[in-house]
Amino acid sequence: MDNTRALNRKYETIAWGAFFIWLGVTNLFRGLPDGTGAVGIGVILLGLNLARYASKIPTSGVTLFLGALALILGAFDVARAVLRLETDLPFFPLLLIAIGMVWLLRGVNESRTNKRMVSTNRERINE
Numbered sequence: 494m495d496n497t498r499a500l501n502r503k504y505e506t507i508a509w510g511a512f513f514i515w516l517g518v519t520n521l522f523r524g525l526p527d528g529t530g531a532v533g534i535g536v537i538l539l540g541l542n543l544a545r546y547a548s549k550i551p552t553s554g555v556t557l558f559l560g561a562l563a564l565i566l567g568a569f570d571v572a573r574a575v576l577r578l579e580t581d582l583p584f585f586p587l588l589l590i591a592i593g594m595v596w597l598l599r600g601v602n603e604s605r606t607n608k609r610m611v612s613t614n615r616e617r618i619n620e
């Protein structure tokens with residue numbers, strides 16, 4: 494258990510390091526197409542979960558969702574910039590809405606789980 498936690502912490506540390514390096518690279522090289530930063534962040538988050546999966550550590554639904562979302566929206570922005578498409582998709586507001594939805598759904602699911610646990614414990618006590 495402690496080894497799994499230590500390995501997961503190592504993976505998270507590497508992912509954070511990659512995130513900050515990627516953020517620096519995309520800010521340093523302003524000539525990169527729009528969406529390149531988001532694609533990189535998506536790859537980092539999905540790579541983190543791939544490493545967890547390969548090590549038989551439970552993956553995170555939040556980072557899987559955000560990684561996939563960043564990769565898809567970033568790829569759309571890169572394609573739009575490279576192909577000079579005229580459609581405009583507001584990436585950042587959509588990302589904020591998605592993060593809010595994930596957290597909201599997690600909170601609702603946790604509330605339901607806690608209510609079931611309390612109900613089950615009451616039933617056991619009353620037996």
